[in-house]
């Protein structure tokens with residue numbers, strides 16, 4: 504249910520963390536790069552060009568997001584597939600594994616970093632950014648609506664609980680998986696939205712996609728109406744609307760064969 508038009512309503516706000524993550528990447532002219540959950544591929548193209556990679560593959564499970572992915576850039580390609588099978592696939596290793604705003608859709612982060620290490624070449628690099636804003640009212644209200652009996656039965660009791668851990672836990676997991684030279688940070692992005700209506704538009708582009716997928720069109724419309732109603736009870740109608748958004752950014756290196 505990913506909709507590139509909805510997602511890109513906040514293109515500038517959503518791309519800043521990508522550029523911050525790219526700024527952490529040390530790889531120069533890597534041979535083989537993969538971008539996990541690459542979305543429309545527009546940022547994957549920038550990743551490919553800025554790193555000077557020989558080959559960059561963007562993978563994403565959404566055909567709608569991949570529809571407009573750039574097709575005419577030498578060395579850049581895209582595949583519609585899920586991240587989960589990539590983690591245990593046996594089709595060679597990568598010099599850089601990059602992922603911007605996608606791995607919070609993958610379960611079991613305790614086991615994730617060992618798997619990512621297994622997909623990296625010795626001396627390879629990992630760079631990941633994930634949202635960590637799930638305690639903000641914009642997310643808590645979605646949980647609350649999903650628990651209401653009229654939606655809960657249609658959702659089979661499902662409530663989206665992202666598997667994102669505390670930043671220091673990622674530091675431990677990187678270390679445990681053998682990574683070196685790690686940098687893990689929590690950054691708060693200060694977004695100025697026109698009004699709280701934009702808050703609804705924001706979550707419709709990401710968090711709420713999971714409810715759109717599981718509910719009928721009618722039920723989803725009711726979900727949005729209830730979500731908006733409760734959110735507006737809990738927030739002030741300030742214009743512009745200040746939206747602080749926490750994200751975790753990390754990079755680390757897999758030791759080279761010599762070390």
Ligand SMILES: C[S@@+](CC[C@H](N)C(=O)[O-])C[C@H]1O[C@@H](n2cnc3c(N)ncnc32)[C@H](O)[C@@H]1O
Pocket residue numbers: 505521539540541542543546562563564565568584585586587602603604605608609709
């Ligand atoms: C928030 S968007 C980020 C897109 C892109 N990385 C960017 O920075 O613009 C998250 C993307 O992850 C993809 N995604 C979510 N779960 C996935 C999975 N299990 N396997 C592959 N892609 C997934 C979605 O289809 C979506 O395009």
